Amino acid sequence: MAEEMRIVLRNYGKIDPLKIEDYIAQGGYKALEKARSMSQSDLIAEVKKSNLRGRGGAGFNCGQKWSFAYGAESDIKYVVCNADEGEPGTYKDRLIMENDPQALLEGMAICAYAIGAKQGYIYCRGEYPQVIKILNQAIEQAVTKGVLADFAIEVRSGAGAYVCGEETALIESIEGSRGEPRFKPPYPPSQGLWGKPTIVNNVETFANLPAIVENGADWYASIGVPSYPGTKIFTLTGDVNNCTFFEVPTNTTIRELIYKFGGGIPAGKKFKAVQIGGTSGAFIPESQLDTPVAFDNMSTIGATLGSGAVFVVDETRDIVDVAARIAGFFEHESCGKCAPCREGTARIAEIMENINDGFGEMSDLALLKKLGRVMSVSCLCGLGQAAPAPVITTIEHFMADYQAKIL
Amino acid sequence: MINLTIDGINVSVSKGSTILQAAREVGIYLPTLCWHPDQAVKANCRVCVCEVEGNRLLQAGCSTPVTEGMVVKTKTPQVIEARRTILELILSNHPQDCLNCIRNQNCELQDLANEYMIRDNPFELKVRGYKLDRSTPSIVRDQDKCILCRRCIDACSVTQSVFALGVEGRGVNSMVVPTMGLPLMESPCVLCGQCIHACPVGAIYENEQIDEFLAAVADPDKIVVTQIAPAIRLAIGEEVGMNTGELPMEVFVTGLRQMGFDHVLHTNFTADLTILEEGNELLNRLKEGGTLPMFTSCSPGWINFCETFYPDLLDNLSTCKSPQQMFGSLVKTYWAEKMGIDPAKIYSVSIMPCTAKKYEASRPEMNSSGYRDVDLVLTTREIGRLFRMSGMDFNQLPPSDFDSWMGKYTGAAVIFGATGGVMEAALRTVYEVVTEQELKDVNFTGVRGMEGIKEAAVDLNGTEVKVAIAHGLSNARKLMDQVRSGESPYHFIEIMACPGGCIGGGGQPLTKANKKRAERIEAIYVEDEGMPIRKSHENPEVKIIYDEFLHEPLGHKSHELLHTHYHAKNKRYL
Numbered sequence: 001m002a003e004e005m006r007i008v009l010r011n012y013g014k015i016d017p018l019k020i021e022d023y024i025a026q027g028g029y030k031a032l033e034k035a036r037s038m039s040q041s042d043l044i045a046e047v048k049k050s051n052l053r054g055r056g057g058a059g060f061n062c063g064q065k066w067s068f069a070y071g072a073e074s075d076i077k078y079v080v081c082n083a084d085e086g087e088p089g090t091y092k093d094r095l096i097m098e099n100d101p102q103a104l105l106e107g108m109a110i111c112a113y114a115i116g117a118k119q120g121y122i123y124c125r126g127e128y129p130q131v132i133k134i135l136n137q138a139i140e141q142a143v144t145k146g147v148l149a150d151f152a153i154e155v156r157s158g159a160g161a162y163v164c165g166e167e168t169a170l171i172e173s174i175e176g177s178r179g180e181p182r183f184k185p186p187y188p189p190s191q192g193l194w195g196k197p198t199i200v201n202n203v204e205t206f207a208n209l210p211a212i213v214e215n216g217a218d219w220y221a222s223i224g225v226p227s228y229p230g231t232k233i234f235t236l237t238g239d240v241n242n243c244t245f246f247e248v249p250t251n252t253t254i255r256e257l258i259y260k261f262g263g264g265i266p267a268g269k270k271f272k273a274v275q276i277g278g279t280s281g282a283f284i285p286e287s288q289l290d291t292p293v294a295f296d297n298m299s300t301i302g303a304t305l306g307s308g309a310v311f312v313v314d315e316t317r318d319i320v321d322v323a324a325r326i327a328g329f330f331e332h333e334s335c336g337k338c339a340p341c342r343e344g345t346a347r348i349a350e351i352m353e354n355i356n357d358g359f360g361e362m363s364d365l366a367l368l369k370k371l372g373r374v375m376s377v378s379c380l381c382g383l384g385q386a387a388p389a390p391v392i393t394t395i396e397h398f399m400a401d402y403q404a405k406i407l
Numbered sequence: 408m409i410n411l412t413i414d415g416i417n418v419s420v421s422k423g424s425t426i427l428q429a430a431r432e433v434g435i436y437l438p439t440l441c442w443h444p445d446q447a448v449k450a451n452c453r454v455c456v457c458e459v460e461g462n463r464l465l466q467a468g469c470s471t472p473v474t475e476g477m478v479v480k481t482k483t484p485q486v487i488e489a490r491r492t493i494l495e496l497i498l499s500n501h502p503q504d505c506l507n508c509i510r511n512q513n514c515e516l517q518d519l520a521n522e523y524m525i526r527d528n529p530f531e532l533k534v535r536g537y538k539l540d541r542s543t544p545s546i547v548r549d550q551d552k553c554i555l556c557r558r559c560i561d562a563c564s565v566t567q568s569v570f571a572l573g574v575e576g577r578g579v580n581s582m583v584v585p586t587m588g589l590p591l592m593e594s595p596c597v598l599c600g601q602c603i604h605a606c607p608v609g610a611i612y613e614n615e616q617i618d619e620f621l622a623a624v625a626d627p628d629k630i631v632v633t634q635i636a637p638a639i640r641l642a643i644g645e646e647v648g649m650n651t652g653e654l655p656m657e658v659f660v661t662g663l664r665q666m667g668f669d670h671v672l673h674t675n676f677t678a679d680l681t682i683l684e685e686g687n688e689l690l691n692r693l694k695e696g697g698t699l700p701m702f703t704s705c706s707p708g709w710i711n712f713c714e715t716f717y718p719d720l721l722d723n724l725s726t727c728k729s730p731q732q733m734f735g736s737l738v739k740t741y742w743a744e745k746m747g748i749d750p751a752k753i754y755s756v757s758i759m760p761c762t763a764k765k766y767e768a769s770r771p772e773m774n775s776s777g778y779r780d781v782d783l784v785l786t787t788r789e790i791g792r793l794f795r796m797s798g799m800d801f802n803q804l805p806p807s808d809f810d811s812w813m814g815k816y817t818g819a820a821v822i823f824g825a826t827g828g829v830m831e832a833a834l835r836t837v838y839e840v841v842t843e844q845e846l847k848d849v850n851f852t853g854v855r856g857m858e859g860i861k862e863a864a865v866d867l868n869g870t871e872v873k874v875a876i877a878h879g880l881s882n883a884r885k886l887m888d889q890v891r892s893g894e895s896p897y898h899f900i901e902i903m904a905c906p907g908g909c910i911g912g913g914g915q916p917l918t919k920a921n922k923k924r925a926e927r928i929e930a931i932y933v934e935d936e937g938m939p940i941r942k943s944h945e946n947p948e949v950k951i952i953y954d955e956f957l958h959e960p961l962g963h964k965s966h967e968l969l970h971t972h973y974h975a976k977n978k979r980y981l
Contacts, residue, residue: 331578335577335581338452339451339497340496342555342581377489378453378464
């Protein structure tokens with residue numbers, strides 16, 4: 001059985017997060033020094049070789065992303081940290097930023113050196129005012145120490161929109177516009193913030209980098225599942241005994257997360273479903289619990305890894321009600337830019353409310369499935385593409401619950 | 408070149424082309440709603456989605472650049488299901504009142520609903536129930552019909568740099584609204600109506616006033632007199648199934664008489680008059696050190712823009728009223744006198760390519776005849792509807808002539824309808840007035856065409872006069888900023904609010920593409936070429952009005968009837 005393994009949270013509880021000296025005493029900023037002694041292309045090759053993949057949910061190879069921005073010709077490039085952390089049930093980025101903010105800054109500085117950026121932004125969730133304070137203090141200390149050299153970092157606050165976790169909506173928001181996604185391509189590494197090559201990575205991704213640079217790509221690549229190596233922080237919520245967080249290697253299975261780390265379901269009740277990756281994640285039934293929590297493994301069961309939120313539902317819960325509430329969430333959070341998401345999320349919410357209130361018909365399920373098929377491939381951004389998943393997967397795995405409400 | 412296949416057909420297109428462009432090369436037209444030929448790609452309606460081999464997601468044809476070896480499929484069952492579902496969703500909160508809609512049979516959404524056979528929409532119809540915005544005399548907004556494609560926002564912001572429209576709210580509650588959700592009249596809107604051309608549906612349209620016209624015709628005490636703006640004749644044919652410029656003027660006049668106009672006169676007459684007044688005003692300013700550069704003042708959208716955004720430059724505006732308003736004040740004074748008609752009985756209707764003209768006619772200062780100078784403004788589109796209602800076949804109507812005293816015009820007046828036309832007309836006259844020599848070639852081709860900003864220099868007896876022309880208000884803004892910063896090298900600037908000038912006005916037959924505007928401009932110069940007189944000061948009726956009534960340009964009567972003043976508009980949130 002897997003054990004907890006702390007890479008990202010290596011300094012959790014060991015240092016005073018508001019003292020840069022503590023971080024440095026633990027070996028902090030050595031990785032940045034080492035990175036700067038390497039050529040940019042060697043550094044990017046090393047990151048690529050580590051096979052570190054984005055921890056925000058899309059799972060793109062980090063080094064490869066960097067190589068696009070490195071190769072893009074431009075005087076000005078940007079590094080942006082996505083700290084919007086809007087997925088309900090997710091607080092892993094907050095953990096990192098509250099407990100080890102310098103690790104994030106160091107990771108961003110490594111990236112900045114690799115691609116040739118002088119300016120960085122941390123786009124922090126608006127509901128995290130205390131984190132913004134910590135980050136600003138950490139930046140001030142890093143600047144005073146001179147460790148960031150000529151790389152400047154500014155914290156920008158979100159204003160509560162879930163969609164601003166989508167990287168191009170986040171960029172629009174930093175630019176001062178309405179938080180709405182852009183169409184892609186062009187992707188941010190070629191045209192991002194203010195039209196310049198931009199790397200947007202998640203907090204957890206950046207926080208992995210100092211350890212990778214320090215210990216080498218091979219070390220990192222050997223941890224967990226080879227296609228998605230390293231560790232992942234999971235935050236457990238719902239019907240589980242240990243509603244807390246764990247950092248585990250990616251070869252840990254969902255079952256281990258719930259039963260070993262999570263301590264199982266309270267009051268001796270039976271497991272019903274688990275939703276992983278946040279509100280847009282698929283609901284996973286008992287039969288698929290032995291899947292490792294790595295990106296591609298999750299894909300094969302039609303699920304996502306997402307942000308690493310683990311929401312456990314026991315047998316006593318009304319899964320249709322849960323899915324209906326989630327549908328309401330997406331209706332509320334759709335930005336309204338593209339037609340299928342704007343109208344589709346509202347229709348899913350409407351139909352689900354109907355079913356949940358006992359007014360549904362079997363034909364509604366077919367309509368929901370059609371919306372699922374269309375939205376998942378036609379919407380402009382990930383929000384609309386993923387929005388139907390909780391409804392569709394609950395219909396797929398818990399048809400009896402729906403039938404009970406309809407008949 | 409990039410090679411790809413679309414539906415099995417090999418296509419070779421230049422790098423940077425989109426799937427939509429490549430598909431058109433081989434005759435495959437993707438459905439679109441938010442796409443607009445002269446605007447930036449938005450990719451928000453998603454009805455142009457296609458399958459691209461190797462992609463799990465469908466790709467929007469309008470925004471996806473082609474790549475070497477790309478395999479695109481535009482009509483698979485998956486694609487068709489996606490497009491139909493998206494259309495069903497859009498239609499599910501769109502009022503289903505096509506029969507009463509101003510855009511019935513000229514609606515991109517209606518076309519697609521028909522093409523994609525949307526019959527029984529599985530989604531329950533939920534019309535949002537917003538109130539109509541009738542705050543302006545020019546433009547009506549129907550939020551319920553809005554499909555949020557945002558083409559109006561692009562027209563307002565990018566083309567016109569007015570920024571009166573934006574998106575408010577989120578998700579299914581998002582809506583396109585004037586600044587801060589204010590009624591349109593309180594926003595910085597200049598009433599140019601370019602948003603109407605941009606709208607694919609009936610969400611924004613002209614304030615239709617056909618009923619007021621019919622009531623005037625029905626009133627035995629009213630003598631209904633009309634003036635036709637320079638840009639109308641060549642475009643009106645488009646409204647009755649003819650090509651641009653195909654409907655002869657004389658037949659058009661018969662058509663108007665048939666509809667109940669008692670007298671048909673021409674704004675072109677006052678366009679020629681404008682040249683005399685404005686040309687002399689320019690010469691005066693040049694001679695006496697008046698405020699320069701002088702700006703033309705024919706375009707009411709532009710006047711609104713200047714009053715809203717450049718109130719500090721109002722002294723640069725020519726004091727000349729627009730030809731419409733000059734006509735309005737003269738028809739109830741000079742013309743009434745000549746005809747022996749009681750001006751109180753005259754109901755003066757102007758036919759304009761313009762939505763802002765409806766507002767201009769309603770300005771309180773436009774009553775120098777002692778009455779409201781212009782009682783009603785109908786756009787080209789409204790006249791088109793009247794014509795279609797009448798059942799007339801314009802191929803068979805006999806020709807007829809304009810009524811006297813304010814019906815004659817020159818080629819110089821004709822070209823008022825195109826960007827650069829007022830400038831060219833002014834140069835034709837100013838040159839001869841100053842040099843006292845005959846202008847050998849009346850064609851100032853340098854000021855013609857669709858380029859956003861044009862400039863020219865003319866030698867007037869050793870004095871070089873520098874002129875510039877801008878059409879579309881974002882181009883105007885560039886020239887205005889130059890003037891404001893004191894760096895403008897020009898003496899005279901012509902500005903038309905709408906792209907292409909009046910031929911592209913907000914009241915013209917709906918034109919999605921600038922290509923159509925260019926076509927109308929071409930037709931206008933053909934008409935000018937064919938005119939026996941092409942210089943305003945040679946218009947015989949203009950000579951008569953100066954001899955008998957006005958006596959001289961910029962004289963006492965002119966000041967009273969033909970000139971005006973401007974007011975800063977203090978808009979909120981600017």
